[in-house]
Amino acid sequence: MSPLFAAGTLLMLLGVALGAFGAHALKAVLDAAALASWQTAVDYQMWHGLGLLAVALADARAPGLRAAGWTMVAGTLLFSGSLYLLALSGVRALGMVTPIGGTLLLAAWGLAARAALKRS
Numbered sequence: 001m002s003p004l005f006a007a008g009t010l011l012m013l014l015g016v017a018l019g020a021f022g023a024h025a026l027k028a029v030l031d032a033a034a035l036a037s038w039q040t041a042v043d044y045q046m047w048h049g050l051g052l053l054a055v056a057l058a059d060a061r062a063p064g065l066r067a068a069g070w071t072m073v074a075g076t077l078l079f080s081g082s083l084y085l086l087a088l089s090g091v092r093a094l095g096m097v098t099p100i101g102g103t104l105l106l107a108a109w110g111l112a113a114r115a116a117l118k119r120s
Contacts, residue, residue, distance in 0.1 A: 011049030075104030
């Protein structure tokens with residue numbers, strides 16, 4: 001399997017672990033807003049982990065999606081990572097990183113769409 005597929009499986013593994021950690025260990029520690037940020041981070045990580053698996057499988061059949069895949073990895077790390085850190089630390093300035101990650105996620109899907117349209 002490809003490094004992109006491995007990255008997707010790791011995002012999914014960590015997403016499950018971080019989701020369980022948030023639901024159990026952090027529930028008594030964080031306020032409702034911080035828990036909501038944590039859950040948003042988990043949701044986006046899980047969806048984009050699945051997306052990355054799909055991109056990796058498609059790239060294995062018809063190469064041309066690596067840029068989309070690695071952009072998705074970077075976007076997920078910045079988007080979800082900044083929200084995890086924000087929830088844990090309360091440092092509001094971390095929220096400025098989240099839109100950068102979101103923009104990279106949008107770019108990743110745009111790159112994937114462009115690659116798909118080139119093949120059709």
